[in-house]
Each structure stands twice: as C-alpha cells, then as structure tokens.
Amino acid sequence: MVDLSKSKEMFETARKYLPGGVSSPVRAIKPYPFYTKEASGSHITDVDGNSYIDYCLAYGPAMLGHANPVLREAIEKQLDKGWIYGTPTEIEFSLAERIASIYPSIDMLRLVSTGTEATMSAIRAARGFTGKNKFIKIEGGFHGAHDAVLVKAGSGASTHGKPDSLGIPEDFTKHTLQTPFNDIEAMADLITSSDDIAAVILEPVMGNIGPVLPEEGYLQEVRKLTEENDVLLIFDEVITGFRLAMGGAQEYYGVTPDLTTLGKIIGGGLPIGVFGGKREIIEMISPSGSVYQAGTFSGHPLSVAAGHATLDLMKEENVHSKLNATGDMVRSRLSEIVADKKLDYTVSGVSSMFKIFFGDKPLNYQDVLKCDKEGYFQFFHKMLDAGVFLPPSQFETNFLSTAHTEEDLENTFEAYEQCLQ
Numbered sequence: 001m002v003d004l005s006k007s008k009e010m011f012e013t014a015r016k017y018l019p020g021g022v023s024s025p026v027r028a029i030k031p032y033p034f035y036t037k038e039a040s041g042s043h044i045t046d047v048d049g050n051s052y053i054d055y056c057l058a059y060g061p062a063m064l065g066h067a068n069p070v071l072r073e074a075i076e077k078q079l080d081k082g083w084i085y086g087t088p089t090e091i092e093f094s095l096a097e098r099i100a101s102i103y104p105s106i107d108m109l110r111l112v113s114t115g116t117e118a119t120m121s122a123i124r125a126a127r128g129f130t131g132k133n134k135f136i137k138i139e140g141g142f143h144g145a146h147d148a149v150l151v152k153a154g155s156g157a158s159t160h161g162k163p164d165s166l167g168i169p170e171d172f173t174k175h176t177l178q179t180p181f182n183d184i185e186a187m188a189d190l191i192t193s194s195d196d197i198a199a200v201i202l203e204p205v206m207g208n209i210g211p212v213l214p215e216e217g218y219l220q221e222v223r224k225l226t227e228e229n230d231v232l233l234i235f236d237e238v239i240t241g242f243r244l245a246m247g248g249a250q251e252y253y254g255v256t257p258d259l260t261t262l263g264k265i266i267g268g269g270l271p272i273g274v275f276g277g278k279r280e281i282i283e284m285i286s287p288s289g290s291v292y293q294a295g296t297f298s299g300h301p302l303s304v305a306a307g308h309a310t311l312d313l314m315k316e317e318n319v320h321s322k323l324n325a326t327g328d329m330v331r332s333r334l335s336e337i338v339a340d341k342k343l344d345y346t347v348s349g350v351s352s353m354f355k356i357f358f359g360d361k362p363l364n365y366q367d368v369l370k371c372d373k374e375g376y377f378q379f380f381h382k383m384l385d386a387g388v389f390l391p392p393s394q395f396e397t398n399f400l401s402t403a404h405t406e407e408d409l410e411n412t413f414e415a416y417e418q419c420l421q
C-alpha cells in the first residue's frame, strides 16, 4: 500500500474549507483523495512523494502531457505581455480562424472559459435561433453543471426532465427531454412528439459514462432525423474535439452538426470553452445579435496562447495518428489480459480513450449502470497502489497522452495483470 498520510492530513483540513475537501466533485476519492504536489509528462506526484502514471490527465485536457515545455514557452511569452486586458486581441480571432478551418461545421465561434458555459450558450443560441423552447439530451450525457442539463436519468425509453440536484426548480428543467443513446427509434419518437424542440445535444462518444461508442450509423441517423424535423444538432465535443482527430468526432465519424462545443484540450491545460457553428446562428450572439452571452475571462490571453501552441504541436508531431495507434494497441493488450483471466469484462474505447467495463458491452447509460461499480472502485485503488492513476469511477474514461512512453505502457499492463481478477 502506498503511504498517503500527508494527503490524509490535508484532507482533514481541506474539508473544513472546501465541500468534500475538493473544488469539483469528481476529485473526491473515498476515503480521501491524494493531494497533488506536481505533475510532469505522463506522471503526477502527490504530497507524500508517490508518483503515478496518469491516465486521468485532468479529465482530458493534458493530451500533450503535463507541463509540456512547448506549451509552457507559449504561456511564458504571453505572460511577458500581460495576461488580462478586457479588450479584443489578434490572437483571439486568429485562433477562431484556425478552429474554423479545422472544423468545416464552424463558420464563427465564441471563446468562453469553460465547457459548461459553452453548452449553456450553445443551447441558448439554438433556442434563440429557432424560437423554440425544448431540447433533447441523451440519458447519462454530461454537458457541464448548469441548470437545464442537470436532469435525472429515468429508466423508461424517454423521460421528461426532473432536476438531478437540489436548488434547481422543476420549471427550469421541464423543457429538457431525454432519450437513451444508440436508440434511433426512441429518438425518432421523441423528436416527432413536439414541434417545440430547438435542438438535440449529444456527446458523439459518451465520455462521461465510459467511453460508450455510437453504433454504426447512429450519428448519421440522428443527423438525418434532426434535419428532417427542423431541429438543430449540437455536438458536445468538449472531450472528443481535438482528441479523436484534429476535427474531433465530426471528422472521425463524418457527421456535420449545426453547432459544436469544444473545451478541455484546446486550452492546453488552461481554462477554455468554445461554441461555434453556422454563421446565421452564431451571428445571433451579442453584440451582433440578440442572444446575450458575455464573460470577463472569455478569450483569456493565456488560454488562447496555449491553444495556438497546442494546435501547432499537434500538427507538427502528427499527434492523432500516433495516439490513435497507441490506443488500438492498448485496447488489444487489455483485451488479451481480460481474455486470459476469463473475466466477463469489456474493453471499450476509440482513439486515445479507453476503459474496462466490469460487465457486458454497454450501449447506453442504463447498461453502464449494470456494471460492477463497487468492484471497479476496488480495482481503482489497487491500481493506485501499483502506481497507476485511473479516473476513480466506472463512469469516467481513461485517456492517453503523447507523454506516455513504452515503458509507462508496459508497467501499466503489468499493473492490470496484477490487479484485475
């Protein structure tokens, strides 16, 4: 067992001042989380001096490794010029221009500070543009922590919105409709059930319950259905954008949404969010239109500078073909380990996202709920003891970064061999 005594002590103090001792609930690990001292490359080191190979990677952003020296240099260069202005800059619109050239579905965009803001604003833009009130999300889909998307998952085919948190009036979620992933008939029934539906928002690969992958043709069918019914399609690519390919899941699967949200990776580890899409929709955003949206830290110079450097580095180093190949290798090695041990587990993933489900291959949220969550959590702790930091839940995807070495991967497979049973 690794010694976590300093973390334990810190937790006792932290929980007096921060709810649960953390700044975001996913970071709370029972009985207490490790508190981080530093991170570099593929490794994260805690205050007790334990170093772990990191497959959590801050839940996605650190795709080029922790403390990447190229990103660091770009951030330092920007620091010399000041780091907050409250006035527009060239690096903002040039980053927008670059993103638009990578995502053919994006003519225009707005830079914001988080993925939460991006999805909140994309949904507002969709409602403003269509003049309709309702939207459809996928059960178990995560789009940040704003009122309209924090809706309980039901167990029926399609459910109407009940808030999944105290403090959200039911009135605020009554326009949020839900349907299961990978069920095109349920989607068709729901989409045609009302003429007040502005948009469908979905994660093309469900990253916050897995990864759970779209079945062949599902995204294409959703695109067709939305088009036929005058409903906008929003791809929430806060995880998959710049991950599956430069142009995200829409490039990878060849499906073009009307609106896209991005975040995580494109800030190079600094806070960022992006929403963008068709010109006629995004032009409705204030000040050019009447859909209000604003933010003091939007287009933050440090995040934007790190975003440019991220794009440079990804292109120069051909990051996606390399990482996607590593992902294939990792999934096949893990599948061999699972098969050797005769476990009824499922290795899932795409590109540089992977996960072992403690159960059958899931197609949607209800399937994932059937997995052995408690068993998974015990396995997580064993892996931590073996020096590998996986996200602490059956519901979070593992990520690869360009900083993971062959040696890291071999050590990781060995840990899986040891810890899986």
Ligand SMILES: *Cc1c(COP(=O)(O)O)cnc(C)c1O
Binding pocket: 113, 114, 115, 116, 117, 119, 142, 143, 144, 145, 203, 207, 208, 236, 237, 238, 239, 263, 264, 272, 273
């Ligand atoms: C992380 C995430 C968000 C929220 O982004 P924040 O920057 O944490 O606000 C939204 N959508 C998806 C798919 C995410 O994974």
